[in-house]
Amino acid sequence: MPADFTASATAPAGTLARPTLTVLTNQSARSVGSGLARTVTPQAAENASLQVGKELTTQMGTAQAKLPAAARVLLADPAAVTVQDGHPLDSHSGLGLTAFYALTLVVVGMLSANVMSGRVDHALGFAEFEPLRQLTGGVRSILYCDAQGDAGLTRGWAMMAAGLVMAALFGFGVRGWYDREGLHRIPVETTPEKAAVPA
Structure with a gap:
């Protein structure tokens, strides 16, 4: 989670700054652990983003009707989720x-x-x-x-x-x-x- 996540998620509607949640995986932690991290953790992060979106929508109340369509979509799902290798393996590491x-x-x-x-x-x-x-x-x-x-x-x-x-x-x-x-x-x-x- 970036340091400016809260500021980006609660930024004024005109700025459209979407924070990014990055899921870091470790392939050297065996394939089962890495596979679970690649499937379960992004789903949990996306669910958290939708939950934050519901809370922001509730806080905005009727004022969200005045927002452009792109801002309302961003408000409903404020965070982008990406998956990256936190510890990339060497080419000769045997996976x-x-x-x-x-x-x-x-x-x-x-x-x-x-x-x-x-x-x-x-x-x-x-x-x-x-x-x-x-x-x-x-x-x-x-x-x-x-x-x-x-x-x-x-x-x-x-x-x-x-x-x-x-x-x-x-x-x-x-x-x-x-x-x-x-x-x-x-x-x-x-x-x-x-x-x-x-x-």
Whole structure:
């Protein structure tokens, strides 16, 4: 909204100065937000202009009949609404979808790496030693094979037990090392020294 909006809207009828409401959009705020700003905001601004026009017409009363036709039309809809790019995008900005493209590349790279890693492990004979594969086999045994031990449930439980033992050994080992070194996990509160009071 321009600084002289009120002065322009209430200017004498002979001047015909129409203020302009400018809707600024930001294309880098994703296409949905930019699209909403381009459709909803101009409609709201036009409705506001018509509301101001009704109030001005009411204030003018019977005096508006003496105005020329162009002035009466301007009085009914006093503000023009324009839409502009408040933050224009660079020609190499990817239409503001850089984060989406980056995430897509990360997901595609991760999936490709997982597929290739599994294929290489399978070709070399190492696939059976993956801990997550053992857990997946245990879940599959519960869901599809009536929780039979030879369908993978026994290996899943064994891998979970081994993981628990390794995690406990590592945790207690680090805690023991902290205690031997005299490191504190919680900072020790220090009391401020009292200043000596002169006698």
